Amino acid sequence: MFDNLSEKLDKALHVLKGRGQITEINVAETMKEIRRALLDADVNFKIAKEFTNKVKEKALGQNVLTTLQPGQLMVKIVKDELTQLMGGEAEEIDLSGNPTVVLMSGLQGSGKTTFSGKLANYLKKKKNKKPLLVACDVYRPAAIDQLHIVGEQVGVEVYSDRGNNDPVAIAKAGIKHAKENGQNVVIIDTAGRLAVDEQMMTEIANIHKAVEPQETLFVVDAMTGQDAVNTAKAFNDVLNFDGVILTKLDGDTRGGAAISIKSVVDKPIKFIGTGEKMEAIDVFHPSRMADRILGMGDVVSLVERAQEQFDEEQARKIQKKIAKNRFGFDDFLSQIQQIKKMGNMKDLMGMIPGMGKALKGIDIDDDAFKHIEAMIHSMTPDERANPSKLNSSRKKRIAAGSGRSIQEVNQLLKQFNQMSKMMKMMQGGGGKKMMQMMQN
Ligand code: GDP
Numbered sequence: 222m223f224d225n226l227s228e229k230l231d232k233a234l235h236v237l238k239g240r241g242q243i244t245e246i247n248v249a250e251t252m253k254e255i256r257r258a259l260l261d262a263d264v265n266f267k268i269a270k271e272f273t274n275k276v277k278e279k280a281l282g283q284n285v286l287t288t289l290q291p292g293q294l295m296v297k298i299v300k301d302e303l304t305q306l307m308g309g310e311a312e313e314i315d316l317s318g319n320p321t322v323v324l325m326s327g328l329q330g331s332g333k334t335t336f337s338g339k340l341a342n343y344l345k346k347k348k349n350k351k352p353l354l355v356a357c358d359v360y361r362p363a364a365i366d367q368l369h370i371v372g373e374q375v376g377v378e379v380y381s382d383r384g385n386n387d388p389v390a391i392a393k394a395g396i397k398h399a400k401e402n403g404q405n406v407v408i409i410d411t412a413g414r415l416a417v418d419e420q421m422m423t424e425i426a427n428i429h430k431a432v433e434p435q436e437t438l439f440v441v442d443a444m445t446g447q448d449a450v451n452t453a454k455a456f457n458d459v460l461n462f463d464g465v466i467l468t469k470l471d472g473d474t475r476g477g478a479a480i481s482i483k484s485v486v487d488k489p490i491k492f493i494g495t496g497e498k499m500e501a502i503d504v505f506h507p508s509r510m511a512d513r514i515l516g517m518g519d520v521v522s523l524v525e526r527a528q529e530q531f532d533e534e535q536a537r538k539i540q541k542k543i544a545k546n547r548f549g550f551d552d553f554l555s556q557i558q559q560i561k562k563m564g565n566m567k568d569l570m571g572m573i574p575g576m577g578k579a580l581k582g583i584d585i586d587d588d589a590f591k592h593i594e595a596m597i598h599s600m601t602p603d604e605r606a607n608p609s610k611l612n613s614s615r616k617k618r619i620a621a622g623s624g625r626s627i628q629e630v631n632q633l634l635k636q637f638n639q640m641s642k643m644m645k646m647m648q649g650g651g652g653k654k655m656m657q658m659m660q661n
Contacts, residue, residue: 263477
């Protein structure tokens with residue numbers, strides 16, 4: 222996420238970081254570099270300029286030049302300003318309606334239908350809601366099919382009316398259906414066009430007026446950079462929407478949209494989409510995003526994700542095994558499976574402070590564990606339970622069975638031993654120490 226921007230900002234701040242004493246010339250030079258980094262990330266010129274002016278003003282106001290660690294203070298000022306620029310506090314959606322009506326808007330291909338499914342899933346699982354999805358794209362039958370597929374994936378009912386070509390009537394009928402069936406959130410997916418046009422705007426404005434949604438969300442593809450900001454402005458002028466959903470942040474986006482949108486339309490980014498799967502949705506936290514942009518990782522989100530996937534019973538079992546020195550490869554495998562459920566590997570690694578930079582340019586595919594799994598599957602149950610039995614002839618057999626080299630099998634054993642050791646350490650109250658190590 223935002224690799225290029227992170228790298229450039231890091232470089233810009235690097236000059237100041239190592240110095241005990243900084244001159245005004247250094248600060249000016251750094252501001253120029255930061256501005257350039259923002260412009261390269263597709264942040265609008267005016268915003269980039271205002272940003273660096275503010276940072277500079279604060280830096281001078283706080284006497285950065287005379288503090289003991291001027292670099293650290295500068296990083297903090299940049300972080301705070303970046304957080305403010307992206308909206309300050311996280312804002313979730315308003316669910317006070319009965320039912321709550323959520324209207325999706327945005328261009329075709331922005332990720333509206335996918336996000337409707339993700340949101341339904343999120344509300345159902347995390348907020349204990351009973352959502353209904355409503356298909357209001359009357360132009361593309363495939364769009365209705367797509368919403369049905371998404372609804373099925375997340376186990377949420379989809380209301381559609383294929384013979385009807387009046388989206389306002391369908392939206393109203395959908396809400397009525399929800400009231401009759403006890404659904405307390407109605408998510409209305411609408412038709413988008415490839416570009417902003419009057420007919421689409423009139424249509425969405427009409428639906429908006431008719432259903433009076435608690436939440437009108439504007440969905441936009443982060444990869445479209447400055448265009449994302451312009452489209453947001455066009456939709457906001459007509460709908461005065463409540464929040465922005467930034468999708469495809471898992472891709473190679475430059476980050477400009479995330480940084481600029483709030484200050485252009487003065488509406489918060491409420492969620493981000495980080496993948497095609499239904500679980501790839503996150504509440505947008507400006508401060509955590511600023512941390513990530515500045516290469517500080519995002520330990521809070523990482524821990525949250527770990528907690529979400531945390532299986533208490535499984536953990537207890539493993540704990541017992543560790544205590545009895547009986548942690549085996551089957552447990553190792555189940556740990557890997559839990560990690561995989563937390564999300565895309567590169568994304569996860571990027572949340573560890575300092576890792577984003579270290580991983581730059583390295584391709585981590587989602588199947589990073591594929592080979593490890595293959596090797597473990599080539600072991601006999603007895604070998605998995607008793608890894609110490611793995612002598613060289615057994616290793617040779619495992620290598621042949623899994624199509625990997627002996628070195629890789631040895632490497633796996635080493636990783637396994639390290640992990641066992643680490644888990645022992647965590648059990649002995651070392652968990653806190655590890656967290657501290659990660660944050661420093
Ligand atoms: P709509 O036309 O606005 O309804 O857009 P869709 O929901 O059909 O999404 C368009 C394409 O973008 C589909 O191929 C989705 O799988 C993909 N997509 C949506 N959200 C994300 C995301 O957060 N990350 C990635 N990588 N792809 C996404």
